[in-house]
Amino acid sequence: MNGNWKITCREAHVLLSERLDRELGFAETLRLRAHLLICAVCTKVGKQMDFMRQAIRQLDR
Amino acid sequence: MDTAALNDALAGLRPVLFKLARLQLRNDTWAEDVVSETLIAALEAAPTFAGQSQLKTWVVGILKHKIIDCFRKAGREVSTDAMVEAAEVEAFDELFAPDGHRTAVPLEWGDPEETFKRTQFFEILQMCVDKLPPALGRIFMMREWLEYETTEICKEMGITATNAFVMLHRARLRLRECLEINWFAGAPRT
Numbered sequence: 001m002n003g004n005w006k007i008t009c010r011e012a013h014v015l016l017s018e019r020l021d022r023e024l025g026f027a028e029t030l031r032l033r034a035h036l037l038i039c040a041v042c043t044k045v046g047k048q049m050d051f052m053r054q055a056i057r058q059l060d061r
Numbered sequence: 062m063d064t065a066a067l068n069d070a071l072a073g074l075r076p077v078l079f080k081l082a083r084l085q086l087r088n089d090t091w092a093e094d095v096v097s098e099t100l101i102a103a104l105e106a107a108p109t110f111a112g113q114s115q116l117k118t119w120v121v122g123i124l125k126h127k128i129i130d131c132f133r134k135a136g137r138e139v140s141t142d143a144m145v146e147a148a149e150v151e152a153f154d155e156l157f158a159p160d161g162h163r164t165a166v167p168l169e170w171g172d173p174e175e176t177f178k179r180t181q182f183f184e185i186l187q188m189c190v191d192k193l194p195p196a197l198g199r200i201f202m203m204r205e206w207l208e209y210e211t212t213e214i215c216k217e218m219g220i221t222a223t224n225a226f227v228m229l230h231r232a233r234l235r236l237r238e239c240l241e242i243n244w245f246a247g248a249p250r251t
Contacts, residue, residue, distance in 0.1 A: 017230035021204065021211045022222075044167050048237055051173050055186055056205040058177055060081060060121040 012042040087195045099124045189239035201232035
């Protein structure tokens with residue numbers, strides 16, 4: 001990741017997935033939030049990852 | 062619930078238990094063994110239940126423990142292919158253009174609760190999880206269904222945290238694509 005606050009969609013996707021497996025750092029969180037504010041596509045993908053997590057947990061119901 | 066009724070109820074659960082075990086273990090023989098051990102354990106515990114849903118939840122709980130035990134026994138065999146797959150890291154390159162933007166726009170999935178009302182959705186979900194490459198599927202289900210911490214997965218599978226993150230990410234991307242193609246693209250459904 002470069003030294004400024006902007007990240008690409010590819011980097012945002014990585015963070016969106018990793019936030020489900022570990023705690024993101026402060027800078028990572030800010031960068032991701034800033035990107036999601038301006039990117040509807042990544043925002044959607046983030047919600048879809050949450051959706052899938054909920055769905056898998058319901059598999060045995 | 063008397064013994065005869067319990068036997069019947071457990072027999073009725075066998076197919077779904079097998080399906081869940083197979084999703085996780087990717088091996089029919091192991092799945093059969095684990096389901097049998099689960100049913101024996103359930104019979105031996107001989108609890109009393111108010112209704113069917115409580116029984117299923119309880120039995121699935123036993124199943125999860127048996128699956129975890131199975132992983133511990135199988136430890137070594139399972140990690141080798143996980144490490145091989147972990148070595149191929151850049152599989153989701155095709156999703157992104159050189160400038161870092163996504164090439165295909167995802168669909169709108171809507172309210173999860175509405176989707177979860179449809180049993181057919183869960184059949185599609187199981188199919189999509191089944192389609193994941195074995196090592197990805199195993200790790201994904203350890204994380205998402207057995208709710209292992211990432212550190213626990215790394216220990217069980219003998220992989221690094223970086224490997225685990227990459228594999229989980231790839232699993233999620235594949236699952237997302239599969240669900241989108243096979244469920245959400247076809248909406249609205251009756």
